[in-house]
Amino acid sequence: MSPESQDATRSGEPREAANSPDTSGGSARRSAADAARRALPGGVPGPPRRAAPGLLAAIGRDPLAAAIGLYREYGDRVRIPIPGHPLFLLSHPAHAEHVFVSRQDNYRKAATYKPLRIFLGDGLVTSEGALWERQRRLIQPLFGYRRVSALQPVMVRNTEKTLAEWERLPDGRLVDASEAMSLLTLNIVGEALFGADLTRPGARISSSVTGMQDFAVTAMRNPLLLPAPMLGLRTTPGYRRWRATVRAIDEVVERLTAERRAAPAREDERDLMDALLNARYEDGGQISDRQLRDEVVTFLMAGHETSATTLTWALYLLAAHPSARERLEAEVDAELGGAPPSVADLDRLPWTKAVLSEAMRLYPPFWTLERNAVEDDEVDGVPIPAGSTVAVPPYLVHRHPEAWDNPEGFSPERFLPGGGAERHRHAFIPFGSGRRGCVGNTFALIETAVALAMIAQRFRLDLVPGGVPKLQPTVTLRPLGGLRMVLRRR
Ligand code: HEM
Structure with missing residues (x-):
């Protein structure tokens, strides 16, 4: 056990998720320093070529554990010898700034997004170039602070629905917090962005998204996928199940869009669907089906x-750290007096917001972000040839010992107002950064704070004995098999 994790245990705080691999051990610190000495001019640190097959298998089995292993052994700049496709693992905050901001013109969404793209098509997450720019220009104004603040009643109403369902359950009942949070946030986006009530198809959509993620990750491991995408997909286990998943979600989406296309046009653009349907592009065209x-x-x-995922991990961390939970309950009781929070109230809930930030630091929903270099580049002394892939995992950046004390420890204090002034601006990147940063971050921050405060006003969720989750690093970082928790009224 590393010095940090011993301290965490001594202070009475349980360790985080069972297999949350420890990046902050003394060895990581030492190896980072060693790597810096080893790195240049003698070459970029990393495993030898002959290690490639074993490494690929390890990445396939558990990409997060593999990334952590490489970081611990070689430091924050690692060259991974994949034959024919140079891959770099970069995990210093300055690397994140370089790739996502200063040299962002040189980095495009990586080839690893391909399986996602087959499902998401050319939506805002996966598109590039002129199409992405046009869509981002159209969509971004809907996600400004003022527009998102106006959605607070939708967030409150849907959280209230979840809590009303919980009210019907006896104290001590087991609930799957992960599933409950998925259905809640799906209902919120359904109503807020598309004016749709997704309560009925919710479970189906939610399981489709899970199925899609699992498949995307399995597919990414198929070596045929890059040269021959369709063949790669068809030969990936689970392809037929995945097709059914895509069909299920497409049906819901078709119904949703057909209903709105059939309804009279609303000029005042109340939601994302209005904005998409009313869009008139520079060439005079409208959005295609x-x-x-x-x-x-x-x-x-x-x-x-x-x-x-953010809410689920926050509930887990609060259950594992009772003193933090008591502080959160005291804060919402004192500031809200039993009423749901308005957007202005959130400014008076610094601890609630700090807990959510710390949850995203320890378990960033997008645990890794990847880009392909367009032209040759150099990051922190590492030559990056054109065409290579760079992975900059928020999971590792969020634990870099130069930016964080006790990186593995749960300590929301670091996010209280006034803290962290000296921290690198890119040490905390749950929403990515630069032009391709999350368009929905304000939405997410308000939504998660409203939901967590309302849950804490009325309920406590406790861990089941031995119920410490394992991490499942698919596209997002989820608790493996969900998170069963014991529900109790406060
Ligand atoms: C805690 C919640 C959230 C987290 C941690 C998160 C994280 C991220 C990250 C890291 C990216 C950048 C991916 C990359 O650089 O490759 C991203 C992009 C994006 N996010 Fe979020 N997100 C969250 C919530 C939301 C919400 C609520 C919405 C919409 C309602 C949303 C919509 C998007 C979209 C459309 C993009 C693509 C933006 C672009 O490339 O122009 N996200 N998100």
């Missing part, structure tokens, strides 16, 4: 799973 489908699927997926 395909583009509309791709954006709706993209927002249903990107807009719910990430927020749900």
Whole structure:
């Protein structure tokens, strides 16, 4: 056990998720320093070529554990010897700034997004170039602070529905917090962005998204996928199940868009669907059926799973750290007096917001972000040839010992106002950064704070004995098999 994790245990705080691999051990610190000495001019640190087959298998089995292993052994700049496709693992905050901001023109969404793209098409997450720019220009204004604040009643109403369901359960009942948060955030995006009530198809959509993620990750491991995408997909186990999943979600989306297309046009653009349907592009054209489908699927997926994961991990961390939970309950009781929070109230809930930030630091929903270099580049002394892939995992950046004390420890204090002034601006990147940063971050911050405060006003969720989750690093970082918790009224 590393010095840090011993301290955490001594202070009475349980360790985080069972297999949350420890990046902050003394060895990591030492190896980072060693790597810096080893790195240049003698070459970029990394495993030898002969290690490639074993490494590929390890990445296939558990990509997060593999990334952590490489970081611990070689430091924050690693060259991974995949034959024919140079791959780099970069995990210093300055690397994130370089790739996502200073040299962002040189980095495009990586080839690893291909399986996602087959499902999401050319929606905002996966598109590039002129199409992406046009769509981002159209969509971004809907996600400004003022527009998102106006959605607070939708967030409150849907959280209230979840809590009303919980009210009907006896104290001590087991609930799957992960599933409950998924359905909640799906209902919120459904109503907020598309004016749709997704309560009935919710479970189906949610399980489709899970199926899609699992398949995307399995497919990414198929070596045929890059040279021959369709063949790669068809020969990936689970392809038929995946087709059924795509059909299920497409049906819901078709119904949703057909209903709105049939309804009289609303000029005042109340939601994302209005904005998409009313769009008139510079060439005078309107949105195609395909583009509309791709954006709706993209927002249903990107807009719910990430927020749900954040809430799930926050509930887990609060259950594992009772003193932090008591402080949160005291804060919401004192500031809200039993009423749901308005957006202005959130400014008076610094601890609630700090807990959510710390949850996203320890378990960033998008645990890794990947880009392909367009032209040759150099990052922190590492030559990056054109065409290579760079992985900059928020999971590792969020634990970099130069930016964080006790990186593995749960300590929301670091996010209280006034803290962290000296921290690198890119040490905390749950929403990515630069032009391709999350368009929904304000939405997510308000939504998760409203939901967590309302849950804490009325309920406590406790861990079942031995119920410490394992991490499941698919597209998002989820608790493996969900998170069963014991529900109790406060
Ligand atoms: C806690 C919740 C969330 C987290 C942690 C998160 C994280 C991220 C990250 C890291 C990216 C950048 C991906 C990359 O650089 O490759 C991203 C992009 C995106 N997110 Fe979020 N997100 C969250 C919530 C949301 C919500 C609520 C919405 C919509 C309602 C949303 C919609 C999007 C979209 C459309 C993109 C693509 C933006 C573009 O490339 O122009 N996200 N998100």
